[in-house]
Amino acid sequence: MHKALKLAQVIIQYMAFSELCAFGKYYCFGCCIIDGAVPGRKDLAEAFKRNTITFRQFRNLRSFAERENSGDVRACGVCNNLTIQNNRIICPLHPKLAGKELRKRNFCFKDYLCETAEVFNKWPQEKQKRFLKFIRAKNPDWFSFSMNIENGSWLKEFKQREARIK
Secondary structure (H helix, E strand, O other), rough: OOHHHHHEEEEEEHHHOHHHHEEEEOOOOOOHEEEOOOOOOHHHHHHHHHHHHHOOOOOOOOHHHHOOOOOEOOOOOOEEEOOOOOOOOEEEHHHHOOOOOOOOOOOOEEEEOHHHHHHHHHHOOHHHHHHHHHHHHHHOOOHHHHHHHHHOOOHHHHHHHHHHHO
8 A cells, every 4th residue: 555545544633624524434525526527426436436446556646647648527417536445435645635736637626615515614613514414314325425415405505404403
């Protein structure tokens, strides 16, 4: 296993930008899909498998980052840097994981937060805990977690639920 990937697995547990980006067994990759693309579960799973096979062919993160098509977009609209590691979809080149900027794509925004993460970060800790409990109760898989965080549907549902409770 790559030394940098081992470090990335430790760092992913401590990402500061939003707890939602790496929550428990989930890693949201919604921001790694180009605007307007609506990939299906099967297409994404196949893309991640191909990306992972490619990743394993390189001896380190720098060589993976410097490959000819680094950061290109697969036909389904997802970045070809996303891989499967420990049953999670991750970008091993993300600055929060690699420790420095290694990505080479035009549509990658290091400081991007989806609306759900932005709103979540502004909530008091107790409300954040309720939202995380709400997500856990849904028992999502890798696909539904990312899609519902990125598109804001769980945020909307949670807000409606909270309004009914009051």
